[in-house]
């Protein structure tokens with residue numbers, strides 16, 4: 031008897047043997063893991079009642095590998111045909127994510143009850159280091175307060191005065207690429223790099239009355255030794271290997287290891303924060319001295335965004351730390367998205383020479399009058415005005431179409447700040463919820479069967495002609511939305527009180543940059559160069575964007 035009990039691993043006195051302890055210690059965590067990462071998310075959670083795609087056969091990986099191994103939004107779009115309105119898919123460890131595709135549901139979350147849905151803490155943690163404690167990550171009453179004080183910086187009268195500086199840096203971009211053409215008919219250029227430098231210079235001038243000279247810098251030669259702002263963003267936002275992305279997502283302490291990559295990352299963050307502090311100090315000194323804000327190029331620096339913000343700071347609207355946060359926010363939000371949009375616009379033009387010719391033909395009467403070589407440029411007669419740039423119909427259609435088909439921010443996310451019921455389903459507080467312009471902008475239900483074709487003309491036809499992707503929120507406030515307007519569920523600039531505050535700025539900047547380089551150059555594909563869209567906050571081209579340019583004039 032004794033020996034058989036011992037053989038079975040049980041003690042004759044009812045005490046656990048070593049084997050029992052080991053089994054017990056193993057069973058408890060294994061059961062917890064199975065419950066937490068398998069049974070609960072897939073079968074027991076209230077979210078398991080929401081339909082969605084089946085998870086992968088590889089345990090605990092949800093739909094992760096499908097998503098990770100394809101272009102952003104590819105599977106999410108396919109699933110949205112099968113599971114209309116909203117569905118649940120699963121990330122690594124079967125973490126559930128709700129994706130909303132129905133216009134009414136999206137409006138409920140982004141517009142009607144916007145402040146009940148906040149940005150996820152992990153996103154805030156990641157973004158906060160790059161964008162600071164600014165508008166992009168503020169929540170609730172802090173967000174309302176900041177937005178109220180920042181809004182005046184984006185009034186149309188302020189934006190109108192930025193147009194010359196948009197032209198100045200666009201012409202510098204033309205000159206940057208001209209160097210590659212010396213003695214050649216055609217040249218290969220690094221489009222993304224140039225666009226990124228130009229938009230950084232624009233936000234420097236228009237945003238802070240400061241010339242970053244990103245287009246002129248050759249910091250690549252010096253790299254980390256004398257880091258510039260452009261180097262910092264290239265380091266922080268540039269492509270990452272799949273391994274690095276995985277490590278950062280699931281083992282965040284990876285960032286703290288003493289690796290070269292991590293030192294460069296930290297240096298990049300320091301450069302951004304130090305530059306932002308300097309800009310605030312300088313703006314406050316100028317304000318104190320009641321100086322005019324003139325940048326060192328002699329370009330009229332009207333009231334740049336920061337000057338307007340410092341005025342708000344004087345009135346007690348924003349603290350010094352909030353000002354630094356806003357500068358960090360504008361620096362990144364104001365240059366990365368427009369640069370990516372401009373890059374894809376030029377790529378699209380290279381793919382379709384007819385569209386390119388048509389757009390160039392539309393702008394030529396206006397642009398041929400500009401004296402780009404004048405020493406007074408951009409303060410020259412005949413420089414197109416804000417209104418003239420907005421009155422070019424094909425250009426307007428082109429911009430709408432590029433933002434539809436290749437929205438630079440492919441998706442964004444929120445979590446409910448409290449338990450909510452949406453579409454009849456209970457959604458617990460803290461559940462990650464996604465809105466994806468890639469899905470809603472590419473869905474045949476909203477746009478018709480030719481949804482994947484790049485056709486600027488579609489904006490003169492139904493259903494697209496009756497909707498404005500830029501003004502969804504304004505139209506929602508000012509008029510009750512018509513059924514057609516409701517067709518745009520998630521425009522590239524988002525909707526609601528957190529809609530992109532820089533949308534008009536960005537559109538004018540995009541138009542001036544695009545038209546100036548298009549007037550100067552013809553763009554062609556580089557044979558054999560395959561480009562994809564990288565997974566990230568913005569839809570950057572991977573491995574980059576190289577095109578062939580040729581003089582157009």
Ligand code: HEM
Pocket residue numbers: 165166167177359360363364365367368371437438439442443522523524527528529530531532533535536537
């Ligand atoms: C094509 C260009 C741009 C696109 C597609 C774009 C898109 C967006 C989107 C989708 C959001 C909302 C993000 C979210 O809440 O999840 C956003 C917010 C924001 N954007 Fe833009 N953006 C662009 C250009 C700009 C520019 C040029 C500026 C500044 C000069 C800017 C400043 C901001 C700021 C400050 C916010 C935060 C607004 C808030 O939370 O109240 N953006 N943008």
